[in-house]
Amino acid sequence: MSSKDVPLDKEKKRKRTLKAESLQNGSGDGKLAETKRIKPEPGLKQESGVSLFYAEEEEVDERDPEKDVEQFKAACANIKHAILDIRQLKENKASQMTDDIERKRVEATLQFIALKKLNRLAHIRCKKVRDSTNEAKLRIDKYHLQLQNLLYEVMHLEKEITKCLEFKSKDEEIELVSLDQFYSKAPAEISKPEVTQHDQHQQTLARLDWELEQRKQLASRLKVSQESKTNVEEDIRIKQEYLENLQPKLNTILQATKPVQEYLGMPFDEIREQHQTAGYLPPPLFVLYKQATAYREACDNLLTVTLDGDLDAARLVDLSVPLLDEDSESDQEEQEKKASKRRRKTVDAKLSDKKHRVLKKHPLSVVIQVGCEDESALQLTFSYLMYLHIVTVTIKVRQSSEMGTSSVSGGDLLSEDTLLDELYPGDHGDTTPNPTNQYQLTRSGLKDFNHYIPQVGQPYRWAQWICGLQYLGEGVPQKPQEIISCGSLQGTIRKIRQRFKARISLLQQLSALERHTVAVAGEYQSLFPVKLQSQVVIWQRSTFEDFVAAPYTRSIVEAGLAKDNDMFFIAVIERGTAKLTARIVVAPDYPNVAPIFSVLVQWQSERCSANDSHIKNLEEELNVHYEELVQEKSCDYLLTNQMQRLIMCFDVYLETGENSAKEGPSEFSREKVFSRTTRGRQRAKPYKYCAELGIFTHR
Amino acid sequence: MFSEFILILYSLEAALAPAATDITKNPIYTFKASEDGSIYCLISTDTLIISASNGTISAWKWSDVLSRAGKVLWTITIPKRRPFFTPEVNSIYINSKADMASHLFAGCGDNNIYVYDIETGQEVHCLQGHTDYVHAVTKKNDNECVSASEDGTVRIWDYRTAGESTLVLQPYKHEICGGGPRMSAWYLRSLTMSATFDTPGACQQFIMFNEDTVISAGTEAFVNHWYMNGDCKSRVPCTPTSVFSVAINRESENNRVLCVAGSSATIDVCTNFGYKAFGLSFTMPD
Numbered sequence: 013m014s015s016k017d018v019p020l021d022k023e024k025k026r027k028r029t030l031k032a033e034s035l036q037n038g039s040g041d042g043k044l045a046e047t048k049r050i051k052p053e054p055g056l057k058q059e060s061g062v063s064l065f066y067a068e069e070e071e072v073d074e075r076d077p078e079k080d081v082e083q084f085k086a087a088c089a090n091i092k093h094a095i096l097d098i099r100q101l102k103e104n105k106a107s108q109m110t111d112d113i114e115r116k117r118v119e120a121t122l123q124f125i126a127l128k129k130l131n132r133l134a135h136i137r138c139k140k141v142r143d144s145t146n147e148a149k150l151r152i153d154k155y156h157l158q159l160q161n162l163l164y165e166v167m168h169l170e171k172e173i174t175k176c177l178e179f180k181s182k183d184e185e186i187e188l189v190s191l192d193q194f195y196s197k198a199p200a201e202i203s204k205p206e207v208t209q210h211d212q213h214q215q216t217l218a219r220l221d222w223e224l225e226q227r228k229q230l231a232s233r234l235k236v237s238q239e240s241k242t243n244v245e246e247d248i249r250i251k252q253e254y255l256e257n258l259q260p261k262l263n264t265i266l267q268a269t270k271p272v273q274e275y276l277g278m279p280f281d282e283i284r285e286q287h288q289t290a291g292y293l294p295p296p297l298f299v300l301y302k303q304a305t306a307y308r309e310a311c312d313n314l315l316t317v318t319l320d321g322d323l324d325a326a327r328l329v330d331l332s333v334p335l336l337d338e339d340s341e342s343d344q345e346e347q348e349k350k351a352s353k354r355r356r357k358t359v360d361a362k363l364s365d366k367k368h369r370v371l372k373k374h375p376l377s378v379v380i381q382v383g384c385e386d387e388s389a390l391q392l393t394f395s396y397l398m399y400l401h402i403v404t405v406t407i408k409v410r411q412s413s414e415m416g417t418s419s420v421s422g423g424d425l426l427s428e429d430t431l432l433d434e435l436y437p438g439d440h441g442d443t444t445p446n447p448t449n450q451y452q453l454t455r456s457g458l459k460d461f462n463h464y465i466p467q468v469g470q471p472y473r474w475a476q477w478i479c480g481l482q483y484l485g486e487g488v489p490q491k492p493q494e495i496i497s498c499g500s501l502q503g504t505i506r507k508i509r510q511r512f513k514a515r516i517s518l519l520q521q522l523s524a525l526e527r528h529t530v531a532v533a534g535e536y537q538s539l540f541p542v543k544l545q546s547q548v549v550i551w552q553r554s555t556f557e558d559f560v561a562a563p564y565t566r567s568i569v570e571a572g573l574a575k576d577n578d579m580f581f582i583a584v585i586e587r588g589t590a591k592l593t594a595r596i597v598v599a600p601d602y603p604n605v606a607p608i609f610s611v612l613v614q615w616q617s618e619r620c621s622a623n624d625s626h627i628k629n630l631e632e633e634l635n636v637h638y639e640e641l642v643q644e645k646s647c648d649y650l651l652t653n654q655m656q657r658l659i660m661c662f663d664v665y666l667e668t669g670e671n672s673a674k675e676g677p678s679e680f681s682r683e684k685v686f687s688r689t690t691r692g693r694q695r696a697k698p699y700k701y702c703a704e705l706g707i708f709t710h711r
Numbered sequence: 712m713f714s715e716f717i718l719i720l721y722s723l724e725a726a727l728a729p730a731a732t733d734i735t736k737n738p739i740y741t742f743k744a745s746e747d748g749s750i751y752c753l754i755s756t757d758t759l760i761i762s763a764s765n766g767t768i769s770a771w772k773w774s775d776v777l778s779r780a781g782k783v784l785w786t787i788t789i790p791k792r793r794p795f796f797t798p799e800v801n802s803i804y805i806n807s808k809a810d811m812a813s814h815l816f817a818g819c820g821d822n823n824i825y826v827y828d829i830e831t832g833q834e835v836h837c838l839q840g841h842t843d844y845v846h847a848v849t850k851k852n853d854n855e856c857v858s859a860s861e862d863g864t865v866r867i868w869d870y871r872t873a874g875e876s877t878l879v880l881q882p883y884k885h886e887i888c889g890g891g892p893r894m895s896a897w898y899l900r901s902l903t904m905s906a907t908f909d910t911p912g913a914c915q916q917f918i919m920f921n922e923d924t925v926i927s928a929g930t931e932a933f934v935n936h937w938y939m940n941g942d943c944k945s946r947v948p949c950t951p952t953s954v955f956s957v958a959i960n961r962e963s964e965n966n967r968v969l970c971v972a973g974s975s976a977t978i979d980v981c982t983n984f985g986y987k988a989f990g991l992s993f994t995m996p997d
Contacts, residue, residue, distance in 0.1 A: 688796075695914075
């Protein structure tokens with residue numbers, strides 16, 4: 013190519029030259045040629061004319077824009093000079109002026125070619141710069157995109173990292189055995205201490221392994237246990253079935269043994285049934301039942317304890333429910349009272365209904381039968397008043413057949429309401445022992461408790477005690493306490509039996525006295541002389557009013573020794589013309605409280621303790637020295653013995669009576685042996701009988 | 712009361728004080744005075760309390776008793792003359808004079824009067840002669856004593872010798888009308904009855920002189936005051952139906968009262984002898 017270029021370049025040069033020559037020849041053409049010629053001058057003279065157009069672009073790269081600017085300035089300056097020169101010339105109008113002007117004009121025009129070229133270059137350069145700018149811009153965009161991608165990637169990665177960091181392993185939720193325990197318990201092949209001591213991860217893994225191992229073991233044990241449980245359940249089921257089958261069999265056996273029990277007199281069944289029934293007893297009666305049964309088994313086989321009443325009704329009774337809704341009812345009642353008379357009948361009905369409820373007994377009752385050696389027995393029925401919280405007793409006497417004695421003066425001795433009067437001092441069983449009852453009754457519009465005793469029985473204090481009840485002060489019903497029952501039961505039973513026996517004995521004595529015989533029991537015969545002259549002629553019942561009315565009983569009444577619940581008797585003893593009237597007070601608690609005698613002697617004059625000291629001494633013998641008339645165990649015959657002593661002393665009184673010689677022989681012969689008839693300033697009479705010698709002496 | 716045989720000490724001063732209450736009338740000291748048998752009589756000297764019961768005479772020192780230490784100082788036992796017979800001492804009298812040996816006279820149930828020397832406790836004489844038991848014994852003068860008996864006689868003895876009684880009075884022979892003998896006053900000098908004191912239906916058991924009157928009481932609830940001539944001055948009702956003893960406190964002029972004891976749980980105290988003022992009641996020691 014170069015070879016080819018070279019000729020091209022030569023040709024170009026030649027052409028130009030030609031052109032320049034031609035231009036120089038012509039006028040206008042000359043100028044153009046001139047610029048053409050000038051233009052390559054600055055360096056591009058080698059370039060061929062063909063590649064000139066393209067070359068300019070490369071030329072731009074080679075040329076310095078700064079120099080171009082100077083060239084441009086220089087060209088502009090040249091043009092200016094030329095113009096200025098032409099002007100000068102024209103003004104000077106020098107000779108050669110035309111030539112010079114011409115020349116100068118050409119020169120200036122040539123400068124325009126240079127300017128043109130420079131302009132072109134500037135354009136090219138401008139285009140080139142724009143291109144390069146675009147190019148750079150594109151590049152920048154590309155880079156920017158790349159940057160964006162990278163940033164996104166970074167963000168993603170960061171997210172991933174966070175995610176990873178936040179990851180929780182499942183094993184953290186498992187509670188593992190403590191480290192010490194793990195190393196001590198786990199076998200070495202699992203714990204691998206040489207590895208795991210230092211590596212936390214391995215350690216955890218090993219612990220997890222151990223956990224797994226243990227859980228497997230536990231699971232297997234659970235399975236074993238469950239299996240054994242099922243086995244045991246099965247066993248139980250079998251045994252249960254066996255037991256259930258056993259009950260009917262046992263019942264059959266029990267049924268079969270009944271005749272045997274009856275035959276042998278061992279009522280096991282009844283006892284068992286009773287014990288079951290006892291479960292439904294109200295607490296006080298339960299205490300009583302329990303204690304009485306225990307007492308019977310321990311030391312009193314004449315006692316029988318049974319239960320009576322409606323068991324089904326007892327099952328329905330709920331003691332915890334209050335029986336009355338008092339306030340509302342009483343209010344209602346008030347209102348009803350105010351209401352018209354027509355409704356009175358319903359009020360009455362209501363009252364009786366309420367009375368019924370207030371005095372309601374628990375359906376079950378405890379029956380204690382206190383037997384004596386003979387057939388006779390005392391049957392005590394204990395009932396519990398649920399609303400009033402007290403225990404009442406009703407008494408039934410069963411006399412033995414042989415004891416068919418009856419007595420006119422002692423007809424009420426075994427009566428139900430007085431038999432157990434004053435078993436303990438002051439306990440008449442006519443008022444309620446629970447102080448709250450009075451208020452309860454008043455509130456319910458009922459009368460005093462003693463009006464209802466015939467219905468409900470007598471609320472003796474001892475009955476409360478043996479049921480374990482004690483009312484202290486403002487009597488909130490106490491819970492029955494066994495200790496109270498236990499402490500008083502034995503004594504009370506003993507007292508009851510003693511009282512019962514004493515009453516029966518008293519009845520017999522009264523019966524004998526009514527027949528005017530003083531039947532002294534064998535063991536007491538020695539206390540009296542065999543022969544006594546005085547005779548009982550009257551024995552009869554008296555009353556408290558009668559007793560008080562008698563003048564010679566004043567000192568006894570004043571001393572409070574006679575009460576209206578005592579029994580009073582009158583005995584009349586006669587010997588010849590002398591008559592002795594004795595008024596006798598027998599306390600309910602006879603013979604623990606000795607009978608008291610008050611004596612009136614009618615012989616020549618009326619004499620009593622107030623006007624005759626001998627009668628006072630006689631009364632002393634009976635009322636004070638009665639202890640001599642009772643032997644250790646039985647004091648049952650006290651009244652008879654006192655009567656016998658009264659007769660004896662009356663004999664002594666009459667036989668030692670002062671007689672003056674003037675009246676002739678005494679009416680009463682001395683049949684007794686006296687050591688002395690009188691003694692002391694009082695002329696006391698020898699009332700004391702000395703059994704060993706058969707003589708009478710002074711006390 | 713009948714089985715205890717006790718002596719009870721009351722304070723008259725406290726009971727008569729203006730601020731006296733029921734409490735001050737309670738016994739201040741009670742002690743057992745006899746093992747067996749009632750106490751029939753009781754006398755007091757400056758230093759001793761002497762009581763007599765069935766066959767025994769016991770003495771206490773006042774100082775001991777007042778300091779609440781009732782220890783028996785001495786006891787004299789009356790000799791038993793018969794089996795199964797313990798003679799009771801119905802009356803004792805002490806003849807205590809500073810210049811003479813003190814003698815204790817005991818009128819007993821065995822018809823005898825025993826004279827004891829208090830210093831030695833020995834029996835000096837036994838005066839025998841009564842045919843029934845002796846009710847009362849007292850002193851006539853330094854050499855003689857008087858006794859009254861159930862046999863209806865009053866005998867005057869010279870107790871220096873243990874012989875028969877010197878004089879015998881027989882009141883029952885002077886009876887005018889029927890009934891028992893009455894209380895009577897006698898002139899000792901002439902041994903004639905001067906006056907009788909009539910109490911129908913009641914036997915007087917206790918008699919004493921008080922100034923110019925005679926006080927007597929017996930088997931009725933009255934204390935009788937008599938003039939010397941036999942006229943009844945007054946009859947004062949009292950609590951006991953049979954009076955055993957009447958005493959006047961002569962020791963203190965302020966507390967000069969009459970006390971009446973008998974078959975009752977109260978001792979009546981009469982401040983002006985005319986009526987019963989109050990009673991010292993006997994409460995059993997717990």
